[in-house]
Amino acid sequence: METPDVWKEFSGNVITHSGAHHLLAILELTNERGYARVTDIARSLEITTGSASTNLKSLKGKGLVQEDENRFLSLSAEGRKLAEAIIKRRTTLIKFFTKVLEVSPEQAEIDACKTEHLLSPETTLKMDQFIASKA
Amino acid sequence: METPDVWKEFSGNVITHSGAHHLLAILELTNERGYARVTDIARSLEITTGSASTNLKSLKGKGLVQEDENRFLSLSAEGRKLAEAIIKRRTTLIKFFTKVLEVSPEQAEIDACKTEHLLSPETTLKMDQFIASKA
DNA sequence: TGCAAATGTTTGACATACCTAACTCCAAAT
DNA sequence: ATTTGGAGTTAGGTATGTCAAACATTTGCA
Known part of the structure; x- marks a missing residue:
């Protein structure tokens, strides 16, 4: 039995565990209260706003999250x-x-x-x- | 619906994806050919011996992998x-x-x-x- | 025996993904 | 207007996991 060369595909995942939960948090927050800011997401996920800020920046970079002029966050079509x-x-x-x-x-x-x-x-x-x- | 606070438990996994495959490689190699050296594992996983060496060191540190005087690697009871x-x-x-x-x-x-x-x-x-x- | 090939480790560089702590910025209340 | 607190970013640190390259060691064969 050979170790399959599939194993490295793990790294090629579309999204990380953490990233996924940031997206879910945005979706849930906007559904429940109509908006989601960095702070709201941080509270929801029980992480610091610093972490949330950094993590969300990378999700923005991937085009999954958008931010309006009042810093309200939402999911892009792809993110949603x-x-x-x-x-x-x-x-x-x-x-x-x-x-x-x-x-x-x-x-x-x-x-x-x-x-x-x-x-x-x-x-x-x-x-x-x-x-x-x-x- | 609340985002469950289960989500962070992800980090508390016993072993990483990469770590798991190093263990599996040792098991398979020893079963197939009777031994597993750093090089064999590196070849099996298609990574450099440098990476394998480092990764295996950490698995040794966790008590999952052992090394004999001829540098042959094996799994500890726990690792197995x-x-x-x-x-x-x-x-x-x-x-x-x-x-x-x-x-x-x-x-x-x-x-x-x-x-x-x-x-x-x-x-x-x-x-x-x-x-x-x-x- | 002596040299070349194989084996293995270490180092330094990157990339990702986290965190905390310190800092900036802004707005509202007194 | 000054303070206070909320919101957000940045800087610095940890941990993984990868690589290449320099180095050391071991092995094996000619």
């Missing part, structure tokens, strides 16, 4: 698409883990959180279809 | 346990993705590789049981 995909994946994963595999809700949430930004669209789709076929 | 757990997880994941979800083998391998070191024992176990119950 990505965030929604991740949320969908998390939902699917949690449902799958708890309903199908009967994993405890706590562990399901942790596992989903760790893998939600890594799983391919194909696998997520198939997982969805599987759940649907059982319902 | 960890490596075997990861391999088992990968096997389970691939089987699950391809057999149950009918994901393509290529994508299954990539997804398994990305998550094999992140999934909890509980979820892996449940996944195993699920496969068994269907067989």
Whole structure:
């Protein structure tokens, strides 16, 4: 058995775990309260505003996050698409883990959180279809 | 909906992606040829011996890897346990993705590789049981 | 035995992704 | 107008993980 040369693809991920959660925070904050500033995101993620500022700058650089003249942050079309995909994946994963595999809700949430930004669209789709076929 | 404070647990992982693959390489190489040196591991992972040397030093520091007087590397009891757990997880994941979800083998391998070191024992176990119950 | 090839380590440079702490900037209240 | 506090950035530090290149060591063979 050969160690597959797939292993390095890990680095080529679209988004990091941290990055994903910044996007999700923006989406949730804007949905809940209508806006998201650096501070709001930092509070939501329980990190310092310094970290949030730096992290968000890089997301802006990637064209996933936008900032208006009043420093309100929002997701770009691409960012929104990505965030929604991740949320969908998390939902699917949690449902799958708890309903199908009967994993405890706590562990399901942790596992989903760790893998939600890594799983391919194909696998997520198939997982969805599987759940649907059982319902 | 609140962003769960679970998200930071990502950093508290037992092992990194890269670290995991170094362990797996040692296990596979020793199984296949009876030994694993820095060079062998570097070749197997397609990184320079410099990188391998540094990375392995840190794994030695964590007590996962040992070195004998001839510079042959091996896994400690703990390292072996960890490596075997990861391999088992990968096997389970691939089987699950391809057999149950009918994901393509290529994508299954990539997804398994990305998550094999992140999934909890509980979820892996449940996944195993699920496969068994269907067989 | 002696030299060349293989092996391994270290160093210095980069890139990413975090953090904290210190600083700037601005706006509102007194 | 001055102070105070909220908001945000920057600077400096840690940790990983990668590389190339200089160096040391070991091995093996001619």
